[in-house]
Amino acid sequence: MFSVLIISYLILSINSVSIDIIENDLNHTIEKILLINENLYVGTRNVLHRLSSLSLNRTIPSLQLIPLSDNFECIQCDRNNHIKILLRVHKENILLCGTIFQGTCQILDQDFNLIINSSLPIVANDPINSTNALIIQERNLIYFGVTYTNEGTQRWQIPNISGRSLNVSRFMKILSTNDDERISRDDLSLRFMSRQQTRFIVQYIYSFYTENYIYFITNQPNDIEQKQILTKIIRFCRDSSNSIIRTYIEIPLLCSNSEWFIKTAEIFFNDKNQPILIGHFARKDGAGGTNICLWNIQNDIDRAFEDNYRTCYSMGIGKRGLAFIKPNEPCRKDESWSIPINSDNLCPWIINDRFPYPVGGTTPAIGHLFYENILERSSAFQIYSFGSSNLIFQGLTNGTFKLGLYDFGVKINWFYSYQLSTATPILSNVIFDNKTETFFLASESKIYRISLSGDCTSRLSCDECLSSSNNPLCGWCTMNQRCTLANNCPLNFWQQENNHCTHIVRVQPLKASIDNIQWINLTLTKLPQLEHNEIYQCIFMDKIISASTQAIKLDHNRLSCPTPSKNIHVHKGSHLKLRLSIIKWPSNVSIATVSDFTFYNCSSYSSCVSCRSEFGCQWCSQRCSSMCTEFSSQCSSVDLLNSSNIFLESKQSIEIPLKFDHIQYDNRIECRLNETIYGLVNSDSICSISKMSHINDENEQIVFLTVHQNNILIGNPIKMFIYRCDLYDTCDKCNLRSKCSWCQGRCLTNSINKCLINEQCTSLRIVDFSPKSIPLNGRTIINILLNEHINEEIVEILLTDIPCLLINSSNIIQCQAIVSNYSRKGHISVQFSNSIYILSKEYIEYCQSSINSITPNIVYEVGGQILYLSGKNLFIGNEQTIFIGDYRCLQLKQISLNNLSCQLPPMASRIYNITLKIDKQLLNVEQNLKVTPNPIVEDIDPTISFASGGRLIFVRGMHFGSAQTITVKFSHRKWIAKLKINTNDILSAKDGMISSFYFRTPSLPTSSNDFPSPPLDVNFSLYFDNSIISLINIIQFHYIPDVLLNISSTLPSLPYTGEELKLHVENLTEAASMSDIQLFIGCSECKLRTFTSKSITCQPPKKLIINTAIILNNPQQHDDCTLFNSSIGPIRFRIGYREYLIGYLSYSRLLSVKYSKITIVSLIFASSLLTISVLSFGLYLFYKYFGKSKSKTNVLSNKNNANANDKQFWSTDTSASPAPYYQVYEQISCLSSHDNTLTRAPLLQCPYYQEKRCTPPIMEQLQMSSSFLTTISIEDDQLKQLLFKKSQKFSSTKYRPSMELFYDLLNMKPFSEAFIDQLIENHSTDLIESYVYLFRYSPQNFKLFPLTRESVFQKFFSNLFLQSKNQLINKFHLFDDFLRILIDSIDSSPCDELLNRSSRSVSSTTLLLNNIAYRSYELKINYENLLHFHVNVLDCDTIDKLKQKIIHYLNSNENTNRLIEYDEVDLSMPSINSYLYSDQIPMLKNFLPNSTIYCQKKYIIKKESKTFVYHLCKENQLILEKHFMEEKLKENKHRLQQIFIYFCQQIMNGLDLFFIFENEENQQVLFQRYIQLVSDLIRRLNRLMLCRSACPIIESCLNSIADGLEFIFDTKTEFSSEIKLLFMDDKKYFSTFNKNNFHICSSNQFNPQFSPIDTRSLTLKDDSAIESLLKLYQFYELYSEPINQHIGENHVSILLPVHHLLVQIRQLLPSDNITLI
Secondary structure (H helix, E strand, C coil): CHHHHHHHHHHHCCCCCCCEEEEEECCCCEEEEEEECCEEEEEECCEEEEEECCCCCECCCCEECCCCCCCCCCCCCCCCCCEEEEEEECCCEEEEEECCCCCCEEEECCCCCEEEECCCCCCCCCCCCCEEEEEEHHHCEEEEEECCCCCCCCHHHCCCEEEEECCHHHCCCECCCCCCCCCCCCCCEECCCHHHHCCCCCEEEEEEECCCEEEEEEEEECCCCCCCEEEEEEEEECCCCCCHHHHCEEEEEECCCCCEEEEEEEEEECCCCCEEEEEEEEECCCCCCEEEEEEEHHHHHHHHHHHHHHHHHHCCCCECCCCCCCCCCECCCCCCCCCCCCCCCCHHHHCCCCCCCCEECCCCEECEEEEEECCCCEEEEEEEEECCEEEEEEEECCCEEEEEEECCCCCCEEEEEEECCCCCCECCCCEEECCCCEEEEEECCEEEEEECHHHHHCCCCHHHHCCCCCCCCEEEECCCCEEEEHHHCCHHHEECCHHHCCCEEEEECCEEECCCCCEEEEEECCCCCCCCCCEEEEEEECCCCEEEEECEEEECCEEEEECCCCCCCCCCCCEEEEEEEEEEECCCEEEEEEEEEEEECHHHCCEHHHHHCCCCCEEECCEEECCCCCCCCCCCEEEECCCCCCEEECCCCEEEEEEEECCCCCCCEEEEECCCEEEEECCCCEEEECCCCCCCCCCCEEEEEEEEECCEEEEEEEEEEEECHHHCCCHHHHHCCCCEEEECCEEEECCCCCCCCCCCCCCCCEEEEECCEEECCCCCEEEEEECCCCCCCEEEEEECCEEEEEEECCCEEEEEECCCCCCEEECEEEEECCCCEEECCCCEEEECCEEEEEECCEEECCCCCEEEEEEECCCCCCCEEEEECCEECEEEEEEECCEEEEECCCCCCCEECEEEEECCEEEECCCCEEEECCCEEEEEECCEEECCCCCEEEEEEECCCCCCCEEEEEEECCEEEEEEECHHHCEECCCCCEEEEEEECCCCCCCCCCCCCCCEEEEEEEEECCCCEEEEEEEEEEEECCCCCCCCCCCCEEECCCCCEEEECCCHHHCCCHHHEEEEECCEECEEEEECCCEEEEECCCCCCCCCHHHCCCCCCCCCCCCCCCCEEEEEEEECCEEEEEEEEECCCCHHHHCCHHHHHHHHHHHHHHHHHHHHHHHHHHHHHHHHHHCCCCCCCHHHHHHHHCCCCEECCCCCCCCCCCCCCEEEECCCCCCCCCEECCCEECCECCCCCCCCHHHHCCCCCCCCCCCECCCHHHHHHHCCCCCCCCCCCCCHHHHHHHHHHHCCHHHHHHHHHHHHHCCCHHHHHHHHHHCCCCHHHHCCCCCCHHHHHHHHHHHHCCECHHHHHHHHHHHHHHHHHHHHHHHCCCEECCCCEECCCCCHHHECCCCCCCCEEEEEEEECCCEEEEEEEECCCCHHHHHHHHHHHHHHHCCCCCCCCHHHECCECCCCCHHHHHHEEEECCCCCCCCCCCCCCCCCCCCCCCCCCCCCCCHHHCCCCHHHHHHHHHHHHHHCHHHHHHHHHHHHCCCHHHCCCCCCCCHHHHHHHHHHHHHHHHHCHHHHECCCCCCHHHHHHHHHHHHHHHHHCCCCCCCCHHHHHHHHHHHHHCCCCCHHHCCCCCCCCECCCCCHHHHHHHHHCCHHHHHHHHHHHHHHHHCHHHHHHHHHHHCHHHHHHHHHHHHHHHHHCCCCCCCCC
């Protein structure tokens, strides 16, 4: 084996073959290719292309195969159309089978015109599982081998193997044994048993046929009892009069050993015309290596089948096997059964009812190993007949392909290898065109054309063609005297023996000058005879140059020809190599060739020495020439007089002594450094240069000294070095230079050295010192750390140039600073008694400190608030202490150099002075701190709320304005809800005493044993400044049940008349006021006029606001301004946190505009008559059937619900009174008594309250279909979560006018530049995010930001808002699908949401390792009588978990036009038998997530009051053993392995979602930043989920996956051992990925840039923008001085406009402005 590897490597390392390669990128991964005549058909995902086989250009428009929403049969399938079969049928037509419509097939002509289409599902309908097809042309029949998929509802109908008709009249129907060809039990198909079909998976790799048999090669388990995968070969008889199962047999196919399985296979014929199967095998464990084996079909494979038949039928040994097709049974011995030995056709002998069938043999067909390589990973291997040999093609997974010849000897003769540009695996579907000697192959999205013929035709003579170092595919065709491939010449005229050729034995000379004609003498082995009028010619040529001269025959085998007098030019360098060919002219028959004949150019040499180094060149008359008539003298040369003088000092005048040989001083001699610095050589041979060049940071830079006379170079350049003394950092290096000396710890040039003598060198140095900045008044202790202990006495310590008083000395020196009268910066120098000086590398700085402002300036007596000081140079020295009067401020911490903060102590109410002490220096603050009494709460109103929350509450009292944070807390038992009050919402009087604020009540959790259902009272508390003041149990809030709004099942649509709308309600005033209620017509508010306990009226807007440009192309959303851009506005009723769609208001033209008055009157009269008739008939039916309907049933039914919902909720002239609403809690029974049994539970109805699926008839005309995401939402408000984790309530009303002006100010470019510079200087990341959010539609504003990981993500965030919603949906699908699969995995196992742990987590922080006993149940769900489906749940699931699974199913499998949120679905249950009570799972009506109920099925029924527990396990009982956790994490990660690899592969393709990198030259850096950006998005991905966005389990799994992605592609250096354990195999898997070939393709689908007006309106419409502006404005107020100074220095003309705008802003700002930063 090892010798084979060595030979392969040596051959591949020399590529002397020239092959023409053309490539074309089709932008999508190529799946199949097919060649028909001159057309190359290439199938990618959703597209079929037709390309020219010569140029690879498209010849007709591509055929789009993308489905819209037509794949109704398979709601879980991949919506892309993946091409499974692409074959040639009926001579020149195309058979195309794809994954859509459950996997259908069609026949197209060469121009993509449809001939016939099949409606039957035939092939695998996913991109992973296999489909293999074999066409029997003479029978017009095709066999399919199809792997079972679990996608869709019809997969059980598809046989694993079937023979189908290609006739147009019976297209794709399975052939039957009946004459009428109806499908029967004995049709031409093979089906696995139904219970095995979904479990026993067979992948079909290759198929072929012989005269009597059909063969399929598979990878599969051996039988149902075994799980190990092995390669098998299947065979059955071709005679279609018998069913497949009657002659079906399969046996193992073995190459080397059982650790390998087959990847690809091919049939070719040997020199005896026998069929040979060649198989390409790879290791099962995924390790590197390639094995190629051969089988003779008749001698090896058919004989092995025969032996297995004999074992079962003749000997009766073992069992028949194949229990997945038929139940297993023993083999039966029949002594009468016999077959002829080596019979070609066993079919007549094996079709016998006495014999068991089908047969699964155990004796393998063992292959002959003829090539192995333990390192290579192959993806394609093909063999083709080529002349008398066989051409081998091998494609590797790294994009390399190799070519070799195989002559049925002992090895493959590899002669060529090439690395494709994709560096990704080569598709196994490789095509070789014998007519054009061309390969067609695909890798990733690129198609390649590789032509072999060009290399042969470029070789002109026989000896060049057949040279042993050249292309082994070439041969000399004696019939036309040309070099060709074997297929282009009759075999009896095609030769590869070199001894038949004429060779050039000698060429004299082999080099010639271009400026002188020279005769070339050539000696040949023989000279062919000339025909009539023919002559010999010499041709000198390459790809560009061609020149010829006539040759003269000297004798029988010698010629002489002159070199050309023109057309030969040496453009680069001094040499030109051409090919010299001898031909017969004018027949142009090549005789022999010299591959390398050299022309040299003497004039390219500029010096005598270099000229004479070239043979044939002479130095003559101060130039180099091939002809010279002068006397040849010695060349002048130059060198340094002293070879050690090669170092030159920077920025100094220098003199370089030289020595010359054979020089004449009759002309001036120049010396030059790098041809840029000039000097002169005097009569003493000294080169004088007035001033050397300056060097910056790199010492000893290389230069070359050259000497010229008459501008002619003398001798060769001399290498020298330029240095600077002060760049030497050690004494030893410094003293090596004669002009440098070590003085006072630094290296100085002798010209400025103040030291009398060189100081003693030492290894002692200053490692570090602190502090780096000190106050001017001194007395600061300086600690100087040395690298070693000192014994010498310290003479002096200087801080810059100021002495420092020594306190202590060891390896740490301590000294006390002395006062400085001004700021200064410099080194620390230490002088010792032994004349040693050491110097610090860093500077120490004396700084002047000052305090500009404090925040806040009003605080409470109780203390605990944070005090902020801002100024200049505050965080310097060793210690900083803040005093408030005599009180010392606590917990001082650093913010930045110019800011300090501390926590205030309790203090009495009065005004205090503030003092800052820096070491021994005291700084007084001009501002005072006012301490006020503690806050007093006087009134809280109202104190009642609905269970869903959202009630507006006002709190009134005194001294609220001094608080930095106010927290509202609601609690009941274990339930706690906290709300943070925005300080902008605090209203205070001018004196600051009387204050108030408002908030909305939180919603109650799900009712449970821990939390009773409303009505109930909950505790209420207020906390000021981090629990400094706690006002506990001031009052209790009373919660009552929510109101059920009786909305009609068919939403009405009314015309706009200009009148008020009236809504009839019942008892809303019990827990709501006018401030809690809003009505919207589209995006405009319907202004409330009246609000009573019975009704609400509002005035609709006069004009409907049309959707903004950012959402025009979106699917219909529940908060759109209009219904699909029409003149119809949805009417939404909002109470607290709930919102209801109650109807539509049409702003269409009035009827009177379109019709005449007479027509209108007629229509009114007719409609009145019709109304009276309908009412009369309705009354009759009511009285007739009222009694029956009344006594029908008391059970909850869909009909009763529908009748209740049909009551009108709102109108303009009538009233409706819905009944009071009470929450009902019911239970679902568990009927199973066995573990892990799937149980059918009773029918569960699932009403959908938020937005009805059934729409009024007028709306149905506007329905449209579109793609959608199943798990995440990419609405603008949701995308905002990527930047701002939590959306806090912010009241923007009083700040909007001023902040809109500040937004205009930020849009002024000079102001914006100065503002951004200050943001960057202060590292204000949160403020930069606010700035990015404001200018997300104008990404050009971010160019000034430094290129950091944070700024890249911010740029990506802005990029999302420049794309249409449909584009975002398409681009987010990869992440959406991955997240959906992750959630499915987590949901399929027990989860303890109180502990935030799951059994399927891939993060140790959220892994539940305890062994939880649980059962599976299948609930039948009725969704509004529209959908009926089943959801798998566990008996340990909470009702919260159940609702999550239902919503996840609806979002993932049903096109509901948008994602359904958690509290939009309600659950209800019919009545059930009471005797099952103790076994039931509590089913609680739930509106909010994070329910704390955890239920577990009881196995022993006891009479107890509680039938479930609250935890799956207790926190102190968690299993946290590291080894077990690692094993479980690896198991959970393995469940996601395939999807994770696919996920990573798609990411490696360069997702155009992240096309934000511009002008990135380094592909390595580009890829690293790209992976970091993808990882950052993955870490935030859960924020885009409407359901479970705050789930810690999902978040921790996403963090692990993001860390794993960065670990795989090495984007950072430190990773936890857990990440390395989980993702090390993936890192190895992707180790061959070439980052240099990485690129991101732009989709070029960005929306056009918005106008400034549109951008402004879009930006300022939400409260988050105003809040961000307020933060930025407060930052400006803190740093207005440097910002204004920057503007004044660069754009003084705009200072006045800026000032005017700022005056207006300050006038509009409320007087009680708060601090957000």
